[in-house]
Amino acid sequence: MPDFAQPQPGSEQLRSRIDRKLLCSVASEPSVAGKMELYLALSQVAREQLATRWVNTQHADRESKARRVYYLSMEFLIGRAMNNALSALDLRDSAAAVFTAPGPSLGEVMECEPDAALGNGGLGRLAACFLDSMATLGLPSWGYGVRYEYGMFAQSILNGQQVEKPEAWLQDRSPWEFPRPGKHHTVRFGGTCEHHDEWAEWHAADSVEAKAFDYVIPGHGTERVSTLRLWKAAAPAEIDLGAFNTGDYQRAAEFKNRFENISWVLYPNDSTAAGRELRLRQEYFFVSASLQDILERHLIEHGTFTNLAEKIAIHLNDTHPAIGVAELMRLLIDDHGMSWAAAWDQCRRIFSYTNHTLMPEALETWKVSLINRVLPRHLLIIYRINQEFLDEVVRLYPGDIELMRRVSLIDDGGGHDRDKRVRMAHLCIVGSHRVNGVSQLHSDLMVQTIFADFARLYPERFHNKTNGVTPRRWLAQANPALSTLLDERLGGKDWRLNLDRLQDLRASADDAGFRNAFATAKRDNKLRLANYVAREVGIVLNPDSLFDVQVKRIHEYKRQLLNVLHVITRYNALLDGSAVGLAPRSVLFAGKAASSYHMAKQVIRLIHDVAAVVNNDPRTRDMLQVVFIPNYGVSVAELIMPAANLSEQISTAGTEASGTGNMKLSLNGALTIGTEDGANIEIRDNVGAENIFIFGNNTAQVNAIREAGHRPMDFYRDDPALKEALDRIDSGFFSPSDRPRYHDIFNSLLHYGDHYLLLADYADYVATQKRVDALYLSPDEWQRKAIINVAGMGPFSADRTISDYANDTWNLGTYLK
Ligand code: 26Q
Numbered sequence: 001m002p003d004f005a006q007p008q009p010g011s012e013q014l015r016s017r018i019d020r021k022l023l024c025s026v027a028s029e030p031s032v033a034g035k036m037e038l039y040l041a042l043s044q045v046a047r048e049q050l051a052t053r054w055v056n057t058q059h060a061d062r063e064s065k066a067r068r069v070y071y072l073s074m075e076f077l078i079g080r081a082m083n084n085a086l087s088a089l090d091l092r093d094s095a096a097a098v099f100t101a102p103g104p105s106l107g108e109v110m111e112c113e114p115d116a117a118l119g120n121g122g123l124g125r126l127a128a129c130f131l132d133s134m135a136t137l138g139l140p141s142w143g144y145g146v147r148y149e150y151g152m153f154a155q156s157i158l159n160g161q162q163v164e165k166p167e168a169w170l171q172d173r174s175p176w177e178f179p180r181p182g183k184h185h186t187v188r189f190g191g192t193c194e195h196h197d198e199w200a201e202w203h204a205a206d207s208v209e210a211k212a213f214d215y216v217i218p219g220h221g222t223e224r225v226s227t228l229r230l231w232k233a234a235a236p237a238e239i240d241l242g243a244f245n246t247g248d249y250q251r252a253a254e255f256k257n258r259f260e261n262i263s264w265v266l267y268p269n270d271s272t273a274a275g276r277e278l279r280l281r282q283e284y285f286f287v288s289a290s291l292q293d294i295l296e297r298h299l300i301e302h303g304t305f306t307n308l309a310e311k312i313a314i315h316l317n318d319t320h321p322a323i324g325v326a327e328l329m330r331l332l333i334d335d336h337g338m339s340w341a342a343a344w345d346q347c348r349r350i351f352s353y354t355n356h357t358l359m360p361e362a363l364e365t366w367k368v369s370l371i372n373r374v375l376p377r378h379l380l381i382i383y384r385i386n387q388e389f390l391d392e393v394v395r396l397y398p399g400d401i402e403l404m405r406r407v408s409l410i411d412d413g414g415g416h417d418r419d420k421r422v423r424m425a426h427l428c429i430v431g432s433h434r435v436n437g438v439s440q441l442h443s444d445l446m447v448q449t450i451f452a453d454f455a456r457l458y459p460e461r462f463h464n465k466t467n468g469v470t471p472r473r474w475l476a477q478a479n480p481a482l483s484t485l486l487d488e489r490l491g492g493k494d495w496r497l498n499l500d501r502l503q504d505l506r507a508s509a510d511d512a513g514f515r516n517a518f519a520t521a522k523r524d525n526k527l528r529l530a531n532y533v534a535r536e537v538g539i540v541l542n543p544d545s546l547f548d549v550q551v552k553r554i555h556e557y558k559r560q561l562l563n564v565l566h567v568i569t570r571y572n573a574l575l576d577g578s579a580v581g582l583a584p585r586s587v588l589f590a591g592k593a594a595s596s597y598h599m600a601k602q603v604i605r606l607i608h609d610v611a612a613v614v615n616n617d618p619r620t621r622d623m624l625q626v627v628f629i630p631n632y633g634v635s636v637a638e639l640i641m642p643a644a645n646l647s648e649q650i651s652t653a654g655t656e657a658s659g660t661g662n663m664k665l666s667l668n669g670a671l672t673i674g675t676e677d678g679a680n681i682e683i684r685d686n687v688g689a690e691n692i693f694i695f696g697n698n699t700a701q702v703n704a705i706r707e708a709g710h711r712p713m714d715f716y717r718d719d720p721a722l723k724e725a726l727d728r729i730d731s732g733f734f735s736p737s738d739r740p741r742y743h744d745i746f747n748s749l750l751h752y753g754d755h756y757l758l759l760a761d762y763a764d765y766v767a768t769q770k771r772v773d774a775l776y777l778s779p780d781e782w783q784r785k786a787i788i789n790v791a792g793m794g795p796f797s798a799d800r801t802i803s804d805y806a807n808d809t810w811n812l813g814t815y816l817k
Pocket residue numbers: 120121122123124126267268269270273274275279356357364438467656657658659660678
């Protein structure tokens with residue numbers, strides 16, 4: 001077991017290091033340094049130590065010719081780096097002791113750091129948790145991605161509506177990044193191909209430079225640090241200068257933009273974004289640079305590519321880096337002279353792929369004509385892969401034309417050339433030796449539905465890897481109050497590295513003293529959040545009310561609207577006196593809507609309109625409050641997770657691939673109200689059905705309802721409480737100055753089929769919410785169940801997930817300690 005108690009500098013020594021950095025690096029006089037200067041100086045101290053560890057790690061991996069895993073992802077939702085770096089270096093306590101009154105506290109200093117929000121949501125945050133676990137478990141591991149100038153937009157609320165603002169997180173540079181001026185690769189686009197037998201010469205029309213910027217990823221309880229290497233696009237220097245020298249600055253600037261726009265901005269995860277040429281260029285840009293980098297490193301170490309698959313594993317985080325399959329083939333064949341057969345053999349042993357969604361509209365495809373224009377050589381390679389694959393299919397299932405049509409890498413668009421598309425998921429499956437879903441249910445549905453044909457062809461290829469979250473960031477760092485309590489109870493800090501240790505808490509659920517301490521920690525965290533809400537939103541929350549939390553991207557399938565229907569129902573019941581046995585509640589929402597997603601934006605607006613009515617009604621104020629916390633992201637989540645009593649995980653069964661917020665909330669002692677969807681099912685299996693509120697139709701029932709024809713109007717007609725809630729939305733009760741405002745929401749439920757079956761789950765949801773109140777009114781029982789939830793969360797550590805990948809997918813089991 002790594003030792004957390006290595007001698008670290010005391011606060012005196014740290015203070016003098018910070019002062020020195022203030023003087024020599026930040027150029028600021030210690031006695032007058034402000035928060036920002038202190039943040040910069042402290043980050044320099046940490047950076048220096050991480051740099052040394054990084055050099056040592058790289059040296060050791062090179063010397064041992066380590067097998068490495070490369071995690072390719074368009075998104076890494078990192079958040080802030082400081083707290084995590086200090087914890088990994090075991091400097092947290094001394095840093096806290098350095099920053100004392102009357103100066104700023106460590107917390108205030110850390111808040112100077114902007115979030116690195118290079119991701120949309122779950123998929124990007126999962127990648128960040130995985131980097132943490134890979135380093136912590138001692139895997140020789142790298143992340144590769146895009147260094148977006150602008151990551152996720154910042155959300156503010158104006159008159160109850162979402163406003164998006166670009167977030168220039170790099171404006172003042174990041175003290176955590178290490179530019180690598182010597183590391184760059186050329187990425188080419190367009191042009192034509194000249195064929196020679198198995199290989200081709202690609203005469204590209206354009207090229208752009210990919211420049212490397214590294215972020216150190218510290219492991220915990222180990223000196224290993226891994227690397228997240230992000231690529232920035234830059235115009236090729238020579239040509240740029242040409243226009244510059246002639247004094248044509250405008251042309252020089254246009255030229256620069258044409259290239260640098262590739263890494264300019266993160267794409268939102270809405271389907272309207274798919275099909276944009278710039279997105280394809282972004283995907284290829286980072287994949288090509290990363291693969292060139294990986295091959296270069298391998299060649300320096302081994303001098304040959306014949307052992308490539310023995311030495312590297314490459315993981316595809318969804319289909320976004322799928323073009324990597326064709327790019328690796330191109331690099332090995334065209335640039336390094338390997339035969340097609342040898343290259344294909346390597347390729348299939350190297351790649352693995354994770355699918356994150358079953359929704360057909362979210363499966364990535366690209367027009368053949370677009371790929372042909374932007375990546376002509378890759379299109380040829382994809383066609384040949386497809387031809388050999390379909391030859392194999394014919395051998396296995398002769399004459400099954402329909403099967404061939406379904407599994408082909410090319411959707412033939414009904415025979416119209418301009419409608420032909422490349423199916424990126426099929427390319428990933430055919431080019432990988434492992435394919436996985438992200439929860440047991442999702443993996444099961446994957447092989448029963450969208451990939452059923454492939455599962456029949458290659459049954460050994462399909463696996464489940466249930467997601468996890470890093471307990472360092474999401475418990476140890478985000479929730480010091482509970483962590484201290486756990487350290488005392490569990491007799492040490494090693495649960496941070498072995499989350500199964502939480503099991504020992506089960507016994508403490510029966511200990512009244514512990515339940516009290518547990519409740520006190522929760523209340524402290526609720527106060528902390530209430531202070532934040534008062535400051536940011538101007539609403540004063542009652543810390544003794546039940547904090548009912550739904551925080552995630554706003555999407556119809558996640559059914560924030562079902563939550564709103566419950567809020568309105570509760571409000572109506574409080575008004576008409578039919579409410580009995582209810583506990584005071586604060587219903588908290590947070591999440592961003594994709595900027596072009598009308599329905600999601602309407603939901604945000606409705607939440608605000610409902611909040612305005614409910615919060616200002618003196619008759620209900622003590623029993624019900626509604627708050628929308630703006631700009632949800634990693635740092636806001638770190639405040640919310642520890643403060644929640646109830647976790648809303650209410651997606652339509654069969655739609656949420658896994659969820660990871662569900663794990664973070666339960667880990668911090670919230671009880672879940674949720675459907676039988678994604679990882680909720682496994683959470684129930686681990687905490688026990690009596691310690692979670694599961695409601696609604698399961699996947700089989702959802703399918704049956706849809707097959708029989710869902711009749712939302714029947715539910716509306718037969719359930720007076722539901723009718724009343726819906727009518728209040730439709731009548732403009734919450735939008736008196738603009739009564740038709742929510743007709744579209746009403747219509748989507750009643751007249752356009754209620755696609756996500758809110759009305760079919762409403763009654764059970766409301767009934768289950770009543771059981772939640774009853775339990776909350778028995779604090780002892782509530783605390784007991786909350787403690788058992790925490791105790792059951794061991795399997796949802798990202799360390800468990802990554803160990804499983806290391807063993808079953810990446811063949812890196814020997815590196816696990
Ligand atoms: C695709 C094409 C063009 C532009 C953007 C995209 C795009 C970007 C991001 C498509 C999807 C995403 C993100 C998906 C995502 O976050 N999925 C979530 O992944 C989590 C981690 O596995 C799961 O827990 C969630 O259930 C799943 O919704």
